[in-house]
Amino acid sequence: MERERVGFNRPFFVLIFLQPMRKLTLIILIAALSACQNKEPNADNKDTSIKLLQNGEWRFSLKIENEELPFNVELSNVASKDPKAVILNGDERIESSQVTIKADSIWIRLPVFDTELRGKIESQNLITGFWINKTRQNYSIPFVAEYNKNFRFTPAKTSTVIKDRYHVIFGPNSEDQWDAILLLNQNPNKITGTFITETGDYRYLEGNIMNDKLYLSTFDGSHAFLFHADIDGDSLINGSFVSGIHYQADWLGNADTTFTLRKxxxxxxxxxxxxxxxxxxxxxxxxxxxxxxxxxxxxxxxxxxxxxxxxxxxxxxxxxxxxxxxxxxxxxxxxxxxxxxxxxxxxxxxxxxxxxxxxxxxxxxxxxxxxxxxxxxxxxxxxxxxxxxxxxxxxxxxxxxxxxxxxxxxxxxxxxxxxxxxxxxxxxxxxxxxxx
The missing domain is CATH 3.40.30.10 (Glutaredoxin)
Incomplete structure (x- = not known):
């Protein structure tokens, strides 16, 4: 396949022109969807749980096969007629004022993109539901959201120190491999950064180190990206990149302060x-x-x-x-x-x-x-x-x-x-x- 790409970045191109990754177990997903996906909050119901839902930071986790893709959301004004949600990705704040809470349901419509989070309020500390991408046919990913968890992957400390710049190869040793630069900041086990490619960047990533393994994720209403790799000295090995439920690629990286992409x-x-x-x-x-x-x-x-x-x-x-x-x-x-x-x-x-x-x-x-x-x-x-x-x-x-x-x-x-x-x-x- 040609090196030239159509798409803001590699995963979108692959989504359109390459074969999708192995399908999920659809029977389970469809059964769950029938209970939640197509049900919008019911304005006729009394607000029996609106005061139970907690203001503060929540940890949302998208469930993708054997992986979890976490991101953090701040909910505020949940007991008012003007609830708000703010998605947190590193230094980025994505605010949605289109939040509806009725009876046992919460509905967060995301800005810019035609996607939304629809959930059922299980308790004051737990929400379950689906992220629904309306721009794609039958595209939903289940999530679980837990209150008062302000970490991404782990709250644990680490003694492992990573480099701040890597030359990364996605799809190494394949006909379709591509180069990237990984920029990272560590403070002390809050890792932030992004990948830069010749077709754009992967925006605000945030994560942690667990057991000498680097984890990063982002969710902005369109991107749902998960990255992880083993830390081996100045190298990142056995890397995996997952984009939603449609794409996966291997990657590796080596610490490099001089590698550049074409202008x-x-x-x-x-x-x-x-x-x-x-x-x-x-x-x-x-x-x-x-x-x-x-x-x-x-x-x-x-x-x-x-x-x-x-x-x-x-x-x-x-x-x-x-x-x-x-x-x-x-x-x-x-x-x-x-x-x-x-x-x-x-x-x-x-x-x-x-x-x-x-x-x-x-x-x-x-x-x-x-x-x-x-x-x-x-x-x-x-x-x-x-x-x-x-x-x-x-x-x-x-x-x-x-x-x-x-x-x-x-x-x-x-x-x-x-x-x-x-x-x-x-x-x-x-x-x-x-x-x-």
Whole structure:
């Protein structure tokens, strides 16, 4: 299979184009789903358990075959009409105010992505239920949530010290292997960090060391990632990466302070024989438009090739909003072109508008269609490839492409992110100052 990737990161690509991992025991899952999955909180029931549920930190654990994927959630105001939930991943805080508690049920709708946590309140200290991803057909993972557990994998201390930077290989010795950089912080047995690849980062990871084994996880409403590996001196061996219930990969790493990936600015480019980016796509209203129909003359344009299912796209969109806030609307235009997990515009519109609304952005986009490398290549024949969502194309007032940035290194990457923000602000200042 080609090295080029379509997707914000490797696991999403594999989800679309490779065979799925071994199926769960569906009989057990379906039986459990019938009791919980399709039942929304019943507003007609009396709130018999609303005061039993505890405010404070909860440890949620997704059950994936023989593994558990933990993450932490703070619940507050549970006895009021305005309960809140905050998902904790390292330094990240994902707040949901769309929390419903009725009778023995709790329903947490997650921001940006069309997913939710639905649970049954078993007691003041225990919730059981399912994480439901509505963007995928029949995609649910059971969870158990326990109160007053503020650790990820273990509360135990450790004397094991890990390195802060590793060169990682996913799928080692396979035709489809890929490189990454693992950045870690240890304090003292709270481990935080992220993986950086050529198509994006794996966002905020948090975990612990148990018995000389590293464990990391994240949950943001779209990503449900679990990593673990044995610590062997300066090496990480026997690594496993699990993404939800659909994908698993082996990995290994070696401490390395010098290994680098290719630069995001060098991966996607305009092919010979083409002068400009062009398109013919439906907008949010279903009207087919071209570049010339978009009133983009004498503007700096940032074409954001993205998807509402994509956490890296969420980070990029929020960052573009911040970067362009100081400019006038007639100086810079952000033009999202969305590729979705559906070919239906009405369904796509609902998901994209939710993302844009939750991020405080304009409800405006062009629809590229169903996410696939073939569709992206057909839509943009002037580009060598679309290997990642997002791909950001910076276009000057003269309509020339000034830079194409493949993938996105979000705020969980530290200096990689701050360098992007600084360099992009300088680029936008220069492009806005240029004559059209």
């Amino acid at each position: 995001p600015q060098d991966l996607t480019y305009l092919k010979e024989g083409y002068e400009y980016l062009d398109f013919k796509l439906p907008n949010e209203n279903g009207d087919t438009v071209t570049w010339d129909d978009m009133n983009l003359a004498n503007k700096v344009v940032i074409v954001d090739i993205m998807g509402s299912w994509c956490p890296n796209c969420m980070d990029a969109s929020a960052s573009l909003k911040e970067l362009t806030a100081s400019y006038n609307s007639d100086e810079i235009e952000i033009l999202p072109i969305a590729f979705e997990l559906t070919s239906d515009l009405d369904a796509a519109r609902k998901r994209i508008f939710k993302m844009q609304s939750d991020l405080g952005m304009k409800k405006k986009f062009l629809f590229g269609g169903y996410v696939s490398k073939e569709k992206a290549a057909d839509t943009f024949p002037m580009l060598n490839k679309i290997m990642s969502y997002p791909t950001l194309i910076f276009i000057g007032k003269d309509r020339e492409i000034k830079q194409i940035y493949t993938g996105f290194y979000g705020p969980g990457t530290g200096t990689y992110y701050t360098e992007f923000m600084s360099n992009t602000k300088k680029l936008l200042d220069r492009l806005v100052a240029e004559e059209g």
